[in-house]
Structure formats: structure tokens, C-alpha cells
Amino acid sequence: TKKLDGNRFVIYNEALHDMVKREQFIEEALHHSVERGEFTVVYQPIVDAKTHEVYAHEALLRWQNTAYGQVAIPYIIELAEKTGDILEIGRFVLEAACRQNLNWVQQHTYDGLVSVNVSSLQFEDFNFVASVKEVLKVTGMPPERLEIEITETNAMLNVEDKISKLRELKELGIKIAVDDFGTGYSSLSYFTQFPIDTLKIDKSFVEDMMRDENALAIVSMIVNMAKTMRIKTTAEGVETKDQYNKLLSMGVDRIQGYWISKPGPPEQLTSKDHIKGVF
Ligand code: C2E
Ligand code: CA
Ligand code: CA
Ligand code: CA
Numbered sequence: 001t002k003k004l005d006g007n008r009f010v011i012y013n014e015a016l017h018d019m020v021k022r023e024q025f026i027e028e029a030l031h032h033s034v035e036r037g038e039f040t041v042v043y044q045p046i047v048d049a050k051t052h053e054v055y056a057h058e059a060l061l062r063w064q065n066t067a068y069g070q071v072a073i074p075y076i077i078e079l080a081e082k083t084g085d086i087l088e089i090g091r092f093v094l095e096a097a098c099r100q101n102l103n104w105v106q107q108h109t110y111d112g113l114v115s116v117n118v119s120s121l122q123f124e125d126f127n128f129v130a131s132v133k134e135v136l137k138v139t140g141m142p143p144e145r146l147e148i149e150i151t152e153t154n155a156m157l158n159v160e161d162k163i164s165k166l167r168e169l170k171e172l173g174i175k176i177a178v179d180d181f182g183t184g185y186s187s188l189s190y191f192t193q194f195p196i197d198t199l200k201i202d203k204s205f206v207e208d209m210m211r212d213e214n215a216l217a218i219v220s221m222i223v224n225m226a227k228t229m230r231i232k233t234t235a236e237g238v239e240t241k242d243q244y245n246k247l248l249s250m251g252v253d254r255i256q257g258y259w260i261s262k263p264g265p266p267e268q269l270t271s272k273d274h275i276k277g278v279f
Contacts, residue, residue: 021217023079029065030076030085034092041096044263045275046115046234046256049248052276055234056113056147058256059097060263061089081121089130090122098141100266105145109269115147115177123150124158129168136172147175148202152184163193170195177234182218192229199226203237203257210242223250244279 035037043057063076080086097114098173104110122128136143148169165175176190177198182205201222208215226233233249238257247255260278 003030026065026076027079027083029067030063030080030083030089033085034088039063039089040265041093041100042263043100043114043269044256045261046254046277047260049244049252049255052279054110054112054275055254056115057101057110057269058115058149059093059117059264061093061117078117081119086119087120087131088124091135092177093117094135095139096130098135098139098146101145101167102139102208103266104269107241113147115143115149115175117179120151122161123165127278128179129165132169132174133172134238135215143173146198149177149179151179152181156190157189157271159193163195174178182222188225192242196231198232198234198254200234200236200256201252206235206237206243206247207239208259209246210246216246219247219252220250227251236237256262 012055029038034206040062042062043059045054046056046058047053049053061073061076062151063071065071078088080089094116097116101110101114102145116129125131132148135141136146146167155178175197176195177200178194178196179200180202181199183202199222201219205215205222209219210216223233230252233251234254234256235243235252237249237255238244238255238259240259243257244259261273
């Protein structure tokens with residue numbers, strides 16, 4: 001009836017209104033979050049599949065706002081990309097991760113790499129390479145201990161600009177990983193031109209591969225292609241020993257996931273002994 005439709009419309013409208021208001025509130029709150037110290041960084045180890053040595057700790061952002069509590073980070077990144085705040089947030093994570101890495105090295109707890117996620121908008125910013133250089137300078141971080149994780153999103157746009165940025169970073173000694181590999185839309189042929197060190201196989205394939213032959217075929221294809229191109233592979237989202245064994249038998253170089261360690265605050269750095277105990 002008309003009346004019911006009318007009610008539905010009102011309910012829908014209110015829900016939409018609440019959603020838009022919440023989004024606006026979060027955007028406004030995000031605008032001041034770095035200066036207010038509402039962002040923290042947790043770290044998750046990436047481990048060599050054969051030697052079980054920690055290759056890197058990946059920095060993962062967390063946002064704690066008094067009014068909203070913990071909000072999912074991909075949503076925060078999406079909003080921050082919309083407002084432009086991602087540039088300040090991205091710089092904050094990079095600087096925090098470099099300082100943390102230096103801290104660990106000074107305390108002799110860890111001497112591997114730190115890996116930092118870079119959003120595509122941040123990477124596309126004309127000032128990106130300069131801002132990385134500046135962070136290295138102000139922190140005193142050796143570039144060889146920094147890895148950046150970029151995604152395939154928009155990889156086909158401004159290819160020349162992307163290649164030249166990546167080359168410049170690589171010449172400094174920074175490592176380049178491609179995150180969520182296999183989920184993007186970019187053409188594989190571009191990747192032969194990108195100076196990449198590591199492909200991170202998306203966790204959706206790892207999750208599905210034990211029961212889905214197609215997912216298994218994708219993992220195997222990525223690993224074999226990477227070997228031919230002399231690029232390393234990291235499998236994300238490894239949650240079980242069965243998954244680990246399968247990945248090891250396929251020749252994956254490194255693994256990361258809850259089975260080894262969940263992301264944690266820097267004080268709870270996963271020790272080598274702890275990791276070896278898992279295998
Ligand atoms: P990502 O870079 O692909 O990171 C992997 C995500 O999977 C992380 O979620 C991690 O906590 C989670 N994870 C790790 N091991 C497992 C596992 O075994 N099973 C499952 N189910 N999940 C696992 P998180 O921390 O919520 O981050 C989500 C995404 O947000 C990241 O995906 C990344 O795209 C983005 N992100 C996080 N921190 C940053 C940052 O500092 N900058 C940018 N630009 N993006 C970030
Ligand atoms: Ca990542
Ligand atoms: Ca991923
Ligand atoms: Ca992701």
C-alpha cells in the first residue's frame with residue numbers, strides 16, 4: 001500500500017541520513033586526528049618460509065577516537081583519501097614506523113626491515129618521493145631497512161611517472177612490494193617494467209586455496225611467474241599449518257598471518273624464539 005511505501009521511505013531516509021552524518025563526523029574528526037595523537041601503529045611480522053627468520057614487520061594503522069572507538073582502517077583510509085588527509089596520515093605512519101625500527105635496532109631486539117603501506121593517492125602525489133626522503137633524513141633511518149607496499153590500483157595510469165618514482169626509491173635502497181597482488185585490474189605486462197622486489201599474494205587466495213582449485217592455480221601461477229622474473233613472493237593471511245605446508249611446497253618465499261602472529265603493539269615485538277615455536 002501507499003502508506004507502507006511511505007513509511008519505508010522515511011525509515012530508509014533516516015538510515016541514510018544517519019550514515020551520512022556519521023561519515024561527516026568521522027571526516028571532521030580525522031582532520032585533527034594526527035595532531036591529537038589518535039593514530040597508533042601495530043606491527044605484524046613477515047617471516048621467511050624456510051629459515052623462519054623475520055624478514056620485516058609490517059606497520060598497520062589503528063585509529064582510536066573517543067566518540068567512535070575503533071573504526072575499520074580501510075574505511076578510514078577511504079575517507080582520508082576523499083578529504084586529502086591521507087597525505088598527513090601517510091607521513092605520520094612512515095615516520096612512526098621508521099622511528100620504531102630505529103628503536104628496535106638500538107635496543108638490539110630486531111634488525112630487519114619495516115614495511116609501510118602507501119595508499120595509491122599518496123603514491124600519486126607529486127611530492128611523494130621528496131616526502132619519503134625527508135622522513136629518512138629527519139629520522140636518520142637507513143633506506144635499506146625500509147620497504148613500501150603499494151597496490152595495483154590505477155597501476156595503468158601515468159605508468160611512466162610511476163616507474164620513475166619507483167626507480168628513484170629503489171636507487172635510494174628502499175624495497176618495493178606490491179600489495180594484494182591478483183585482486184587489481186592492471187595488465188600484467190606493466191609489471192615487467194616496474195622495479196619490484198616482492199609480490200604479496202592477497203589473503204583471499206590463501207583463504208580459498210585449500211578448497212578451491214582455481215584459487216590454488218592463481219597462487220601457483222603468481223609464484224611461478226615471480227620466480228621467472230626473480231621477484232620474491234609473500235603469502236598474506238596464513239592462518240593454518242596446512243596452508244603453510246602447501247605454500248612452502250609451492251615455493252612461496254615468505255609468509256605472514258595469524259598462524260605466525262597477529263599484529264601487535266611495538267612492545268610486544270614477536271621474538272625469533274616465539275616464531276620458531278610456531279613451526
Ligand atoms: P593489507 O595491507 O592487505 O593488510 C593485511 C590485513 O589483514 C591487515 O588488516 C591485517 O591485520 C590482516 N591480517 C593479517 N593476518 C591475517 C590473517 O591471518 N587472517 C586475516 N583474516 N587477516 C589477517 P588491517 O590492519 O585491518 O588493515 C586492513 C587494510 O588497511 C590493509 O590491508 C591496508 O590496505 C590498509 N592499511 C592498514 N594500515 C595502513 C596504513 O598505514 N596506510 C595505508 N595506506 N593503508 C593501511
Ligand atoms: Ca599491506
Ligand atoms: Ca592484502
Ligand atoms: Ca588491502
